[in-house]
Amino acid sequence: MQTSTAKSPIHLPISDKCLQRTPGDDAAVSAALLSPISGGSEIISEYEAELAKAFGQKEAIAVSSGGAALIAALYAAGVRAGHEVVLPPTCPLCTVYPILFLGATPVFCDTYADNFGVDVEDLARVVTPRTRAVIDVPMWGYATPVQRLRDAARNHGIATVLDLAHSHGAQMEGRDLSAYGDLSCFSTHERKILSTGEGGFILTNDERLASVVRSYIKFGNLNGRDFGLNFKLSGVQAALGKSRLAHLGELSAKRRSNAEKLAAGVKREGVRELDILPGSRPSYYFMLLRLSFADNRDFIDHLDRHGIPSDIKRYGCKALYEFPALKGFTRRCPNAEALLASVTTLPVHPGIGDAEIEHMISVIQKY
Ligand SMILES: *Cc1c(COP(=O)(O)O)cnc(C)c1O
Secondary structure, rough: OOOOOOOOOEEEEEEOOOOOOOOOHHHHHHHHHHOOOOOOOOOHHHHHHHHHHHHOEEEEEEEHHHHHHHHHHHHHOOOOOOOOOEEOOOHHHHHHHHHHHOOOOOEEOEEEOOOOOOOOOHHHHHHOOOEEEEEEEEEEHHOOHHEEEEEEHHHOOOOOEOOOOOOOOEEOOOOEEEHHEEEEEEEOOOOOOOOOOOOOOEOOOOOOHHHHHHHHHHHHOOOOOOOOEEOEOHHHHHHHHHHHHHOOOHHHHHHEEEEEEEEOOOOOEEEEEOOOOOOOOOOOEEEEEEEEOOHHHHHHHHHHOOOOOHHHOOOOOOHHHHHEEEHOOOOOOHHHHHHHHHHHEEOOOOOOOOOHHHHHHHHHHHH
């Protein structure tokens, strides 16, 4: 892990990725190499037990990526070719491609004006007899109204799948966000809060759903009856994940403290933190600023010129149906479009120190 203090010089541009080196990495990987390391080995079960405990869910299933987690979760939720899956157009391409992979149709649903959650009133407008699931994606780790969504989804008879790739450690009413999904999907890609290089996992409290997921990621247990693919995580990655999981709390606390320092320091008209839902705690994958300038992109460019990167610029964030691959699924979502056009991200990962924070504050103040 990189660290810096107020006295050390900062290196511009500020990195938006934390080089994750956690005490115990080397020992954990070396020890893993003394035992079998396939996706069916003992270390996988140990990692899964630790994940379930850390996030307070009955079942955890380690998989090879966040994308694999979404495919397996949607499959377990009963999504097959010809079905529909509802999701907001504010999420990354990574969330929608798994739906297409299964031969299902993505149906875009608007968000709230001030929050990335699926608006349950708009959900009611798009649900059909072919709908099997709704996916909510708390972008950059800011909690969505998950209880309201789950109640609505249950009334419609569809599954709630949470894409928590940004949200390791995010909470609602003192519970981990994953407690509110029928199935919750995580990525442990290098850039995410918990990293195994590549990887992911699924959490659920439902033993039946868990057993469908376990079968799907192992070629249907090779029984020749149930379909499946190989989406297993390797033992070396599981060893790293297990070791790093023990540090997740302290690393999350550092993110939160960085975000609090920024929130306290930024006093510029037109800039504030995105509203945090009452009773919730963001994971602070990134800090989200809500902008109200005549030209928000000009502000983002100003930060970029001063070495402060933005996910909005990095990924060219726009409503998913504006990308060529998804034009055919266009359903205009005005809140979602306005929300995406009025936010930007600040890095608050554990490698960010006081000098970087002071730099970010001063660049914002000078705009
Ligand atoms: C990173 C990410 C994914 C995909 O995870 P991979 O591990 O890269 O496959 C899915 N959804 C969201 C919201 C993500 O940020």
